[in-house]
Amino acid sequence: MNTPAELNTSPPAAKEAVDSAPFFIRGKVVEGRDQIHRSRDLGVAFGTPAIDLDALVHPRTELPPLLNVPLAEIIDFLVETGQRLGDGKNPYIEACIERMAKVSLQPRLAIQYQFKDALGYLDKKVLTEVVEQNFPNPRALDEWVPHTDHKGRRSFVRAFAPRLIHVLPGNAPAQGIRSIAQSALVKSVSLFKMASADPFSTVVFLRTMADIDPDHPVVRSMSAIYWRGGDEKVERALYRPQYFDKLVAWGGGDAINNVMKYVGPGFQLVSFDPKTSISMVGKEAFASEETMAEAARLNAGDVAMANQEACVCSRFTFIEATPEEADRYCRILAEEIRVDRMGEGQPRPLESDLKEQVDVLRMMDDDYAVFGKSDGRGVAIRSDRPVDFHPLRKTSNVVCVASLDEAMKYVNVATQTVGVYPFERMAELRDKLASGGAQRIVRLGEAGPGAVGNPHDAMYPLHRFVHWMANEDGCEG
Known part of the structure; x- marks a missing residue:
């Protein structure tokens, strides 16, 4: 897949102070202000690097990096990331909050509160309970689980690591933390499309992971970039079943309607649409x-x-x-x-x-x-x-x-x-x-936050994310 030349031609706005919104691509931070965008709600300018579409795709001929990493090890890594994000010494957090306060409708203190609240998700008990609620047998994430039906036909079932594109919301500054954690729990290869109301925080979470271990399979499985929603040069190239299994979309009606046109055989939509x-x-x-x-x-x-x-x-x-x-x-x-x-x-x-x-x-x-x-x-x-x-x-x-x-x-x-x-x-x-x-x-008074691991929007999301695979092996005996 080649990068369309048109993607790289947006000139910086003259004499305008523009915050940088770097990308994170499979373990590496990519800086640049090759393209200038404006936030949806407040019209604040921010700059992003040019998009290299080839770098965003993990070939299907290569197994997902997390496939054979034990779930317990993944949870431990997520917990360590939460500790690094919340220890008060993270060099990226304060700068991120300052930048987000410029583009978000939410006040600065509300953004800080949501960051702090979201870090509670990166807790060992929470992550374990989320998995147990979503999967009747969590072993299926780590191995091929044997099963014999009442007719004696034997099979093996696995919750196989999916390839996901996440269209993140702009009204929940810390949703990136949950989406990264959920993606890691299902061992996915994930591309996060950030929102113009928050083109910063998801990269902060991922580069904190990279500071812990730049070669960790979780880090190598994740990418986060920004493009303007509806940009067909990007979306027609990426929203394809040969590259990704499912599109996990948050957003308003226009955002959901936009991605619907790409859904078809082999490329499914998991929609958290407006409520x-x-x-x-x-x-x-x-x-x-x-x-x-x-x-x-x-x-x-x-x-x-x-x-x-x-x-x-x-x-x-x-x-x-x-x-x-x-x-x-x-x-x-x-x-x-x-x-x-x-x-x-x-x-x-x-x-x-x-x-x-x-x-x-x-x-x-x-x-x-x-x-x-x-x-x-x-x-x-x-x-x-x-x-x-x-x-x-x-x-x-x-x-x-x-x-x-x-x-x-x-x-x-x-x-x-x-x-x-x-x-x-x-x-x-x-x-x-x-x-x-x-x-x-x-x-009344308890609308948020929800109970750990409960259905969200009438579904168990992690159960929907995975690629359920069966290996049937005939009758026993």
Whole structure:
């Protein structure tokens, strides 16, 4: 595969300060500012090296480097990487956070918090439990596991190391840590396409691994680069079954729709597509002023975390209440959303079109009530049906319903997490929520993080990543 000449012709922007976003290709850091890009959300310029497409492909004639490395050794290496990333002496982390704060919608302290939180994934107990939850018999990752069916036919099955392209999200600064760890656990050869809202962190994680052991099979199995999503010169060259088995894609609707056109026989899509999370609050919240305040506080935590950038953040709250009761609740909810629990400092203001829509609702007294200010610190909107825009930047739409059963008509396959109050009502709601398409039900206030090893987006991801291979060897005897 040759590198198209057109890929290398983007000139640097004249007299503009441009941060470098190096690549990491199979164990080596590649520096350069041959191409200049702009971040999706804030339009900040950053420079990347020219793309060498040939270097990104691991030939199928060569076995994956991790194939015969024991899983226990891989986990130990990931744990050591976590310790290096979190020891306070890593030379790359602080510079990475500074650069990410320029291109990300999330405040600097929120990025720091997510880094720290994600490092908890690189724990031996966590990694072991993830594997055990995803694979009924984890031995299949290390060896060909024998099996004899009821007819006496003998076979051997292996969870074979896949070749994966990961399209990483731009709204979760530390997702690269999890994706690298998961790729290593399934022994994959992986290419990570970084997002323009985070073209830095994944390379930091990988070069930390390389500092530990530049020749480790985990290091030699991983590459991370950036290109503009939808660039057919790159994607038509790489998104092919002769090079990769599966495309693991995170992102918004446009990103998922873009990669769908490359999916076909031999090249599968594992999609973590856009989701919306909701809250459900029962009439029990109004038993007293204390219970109402408790429900609103828990609700606010699910709305405001990560500046409401992640899919797991609540955007709509369905509440068994009259408009008058809901207004009392919304007043407290808006105040709680506006509490700066993470020391994020000055928030980013609402975009003009969203601010305009919220402010228009303030004037529609009969059908809507708006609590809080349209300044990015927190707003609660009471209505009798969901608003027709996507709540962002700490905006919660509180929808009055006669019963939580009535809210089921708003649940669909794009509904990810549902937080419920009071907690004991989860059991009565979970079958209905699952039937509607929802994927996760939790206590209100516990939308994130999730339980270790549980399904994500209605699947066990690692089980989907691997290439399941069977060697049938006839009947015994």
